[in-house]
Amino acid sequence: MTALRERLGQLGTRIAPGAGGFWSWWVSSLQSWLPARWRLLLGVSGARVLLSPQGGQVHVLQAQGAEALLQQSLQAPLLPEALEAALSPRDARLPRCALLPAGKALRKPMRLPAAADGRLHDVLRFEIDRQTPFTAEQVYFDVRLLGRQADGQLDVELVVAPRTVVETLLQPREAWQGQLDGVDVADAQGQPLGVNLLPAALRRQRQDPMRRLNRMLVLGSAVLLVLAGWQLLDNRRQAAATLAAQVEAASVRARAVATQRQQLQDLVDGQAFFAQQRAAQPTATEVINELSQRLDDDTSLEKLSIEAGRMQLIGMSRSSSSLVSRLEGSSLWKTPSLTGVLQAGGGDRRERFTLTAELLAPRKEAADGAATRTP
Structure with missing residues (x-):
């Protein structure tokens, strides 16, 4: 009895007693399908x-x-x-x-x-x-x-x-x-x-x-297993490299989008800041319009400066001392006052003056254009 037949017998003895008859029938049936020369070669004849x-x-x-x-x-x-x-x-x-x-x-x-x-x-x-x-x-x-x-x-x-x-x-x-x-x-x-x-x-x-064939099968299986593992590892590496490239490209796009978003946000914030600054004080047109209504014909302006919520007037007037009272009560500024010393400006008895006032935020009706002024 060859080693192959002994292995079949040992394997048969490991099966439960109730399945022993089935095992013998199954093995004998498989052997019967083999040609006589193969059964002789394998030692199962x-x-x-x-x-x-x-x-x-x-x-x-x-x-x-x-x-x-x-x-x-x-x-x-x-x-x-x-x-x-x-x-x-x-x-x-x-x-x-x-x-x-x-x-x-x-x-x-x-x-x-x-x-x-x-x-x-x-x-x-x-x-x-x-x-x-x-x-x-x-x-x-x-x-x-x-x-x-x-x-x-x-x-x-x-x-x-x-x-x-x-x-x-x-x-x-x-x-x-x-x-x-x-x-x-x-x-x-x-x-x-x-x-x-x-x-x-x-x-x-x-x-x-079957020993040589078994060894060759084991060796071939080991080689195929190593090749399959190497191929799997190589596939994972390629997938990881592709994923890293995709992530890097997405990161570049994300950084570009973030930069553009920041730029847009800066523009919006700047526009909002300037709009807030404009809303916090009257416009130059409104100030000039208001001054033209409150100043008389004997008063001329050489300089009008509006900066940081303050208004500065430099000019010539025959009634400089009464300018403060004329400018009080305006809705565009408050606390008008003369600064410095009045200086004689020539033979027409006019004096040079410097006057400052704090600008006020325009009223809602003025900002919305609901109130109209007539010059």
Whole structure:
């Protein structure tokens, strides 16, 4: 039995006992779909080469399942090299097992609970002392599953043979150590039971035909995984770079918009400031209009200055002392007063004066144009 078939068997034992029949049916169904050559290559065909020593000859049989057919008979003692030369290339690839005669093995039918499924070897190892006249250290054994009861109990058969009988079945003994894949037992009709008494440590170390393929698959998977991870990382890097460029472009546009907004806000604030300043004092036209109504013909202005809410008048007048009283009571300014000393301005008895006043905010009706003035 090859390593692949042993793996399938081990995997089958891990499934719950109730699904064991389904697992066996499923595996056998899958194997039946494979061509015979593929089953032989993968080691799942079930074909074996059996070596049955009888008298001075070794019968070479080819077994398929529970049926064995005689192929040829070789002279004993038989060396592994002679067997290799006598087998065909196809048979040389098959597992090789020795066939123990029925009278040299002890078979003991037993019934075990369903919980023992999957651990038959471990369970029956402790039953050898009670069910056979041997101890577990004196025999090689195997367990054969015969069937299942309706309540889940298992019908099994314990097959044991003394170690000395198994080890000396093929001669020369030293030449066959580590050259067999197993030791089967013949039934009363000479057909193999399908058991393997040979421990795994003493079997021929066959190279798993799938090992190289498995290694290549693992290596290929690792390479593909690395490439996929690298491609994913590269995609993330490109996406991050694209996103960073988009963010930078959006930031530039946002800064430009913020600058324009600030400029617009500054313009609005400046306009509002100037509008407030204009609203806080009367216009020059209103002031000139008001002065033209309050000043007489003997008064002339040389300079009119309006700055920082104050009005300054410089001019010539024959009645400078009465200018203050004339300018009082206006709605455009308050507290008119002469500053400095009146100076004589010439032969017409006019005096130079300087007069200041604080401008007032215009009334609402004046600002709205509701009140009209006639010059």
